[in-house]
Amino acid sequence: MTQNAFYKGVLKTIESKEIELNLIDSTSISKAYEMIQFLRLLLIKLKEEILRVGFKNQIDEIDFFKVVKPQVLGKLIFYNKLYKIETSCPIDVVIKNKYYNKHLEELNLEYKKYFAHNEFYKYYNANRTDKDIEYFTLGKTDLLIGINSFIFEIDSLFSTYYDYKIARIIAHDLLQNYLHEKTQEYNTVISSNTLISSTLIWSESQNALIELIYALYISGSINNGKGEIRKISILFQQLFGIKLLDIHHAFHRMKTRAKSKTCYLDKLKEALEQYMDK
Known part of the structure; x- marks a missing residue:
């Protein structure tokens, strides 16, 4: 060479x-x-x-x-x-x-x-x-x-x-x-x-969306569990064109709920099962 x-x-x-x-x-x-x-x-x-x-x-x-x-x-x-x-x-x-x-x-x-x-x-x-x-x-x-x-x-x-x-x-x-x-x-x-964001509108409460975000984050459903909670939150806010308040404090308040701590996820599960049974 x-x-x-x-x-x-x-x-x-x-x-x-x-x-x-x-x-x-x-x-x-x-x-x-x-x-x-x-x-x-x-x-x-x-x-x-x-x-x-x-x-x-x-x-x-x-x-x-x-x-x-x-x-x-x-x-x-x-x-x-x-x-x-x-x-x-x-x-x-x-x-x-x-x-x-x-x-x-x-x-x-x-x-x-x-x-x-x-x-x-x-x-x-x-x-x-x-x-x-x-x-x-x-x-x-x-x-x-x-x-x-x-x-x-x-x-x-x-x-x-x-x-x-x-x-x-x-x-x-x-x-x-x-x-x-x-x-x-x-x-x-x-x-x-x-x-x-102009065509998709989040029609549930902010707490419901925060509950969903945390469920996806903690379950490792995004980026094989390596996704940051802040990035996931920003993604959903951009998707629906809304502004979430302090999600960390909101999440910790959910832990003290009198009934179910996951009321929105429970609602999702119930709605999906009812649809499947039709």
Whole structure:
């Protein structure tokens, strides 16, 4: 296997890992965290390989710093940002949609500030190659003094500075696509919920609905028993377009009922059995 083929194989391993974690169709906090650890280790191994054997020729060196390393580092930056966004994400669908839109707006401002008028960004987007030796071979960092203090922090044996700039571009594009899909998804959910809640009306008492929610939660009927009571409550409130008061206190008051503690569930059972007997 040639050195170039080896580095291209690294990109295949990332793709395989994403497929294994089903990241193409869905992303979770735990999946993002696992991907961060995977990419960090991969980057360390790549650095060890570069320091050990170097590059066979200038073409391989340019290809590594222009294509291979930015893909690994770019995805690492992306999943790290995604992890931070998702760990602070609210639960309510409407608030969540505003949250994703806010991050999308911040990303668009970042684009205008750092990318839109940047000469290197234009160079990269135009698929130019005339300055590749200057941008993507080691030992050229002395030419960059004065443009960004970050230049003094990079590892001159494993970075040309511009590989990091491409990684940021890749991460920006990935995050923009992710946030755009999320806002589209929750716009659809909100529209659907508005339509459903306008046609479905909860005609029992609030306590009856709280009793049902707790029964589903405690019986493990949702998410194999891993569903949070708050999330289940929010789901029913959105479904029927109503606002439940403090469900925890309401539930504890049910424990002190004089007759049946589960009067609504008893009513459901009786009504269903009568229907079955017809």
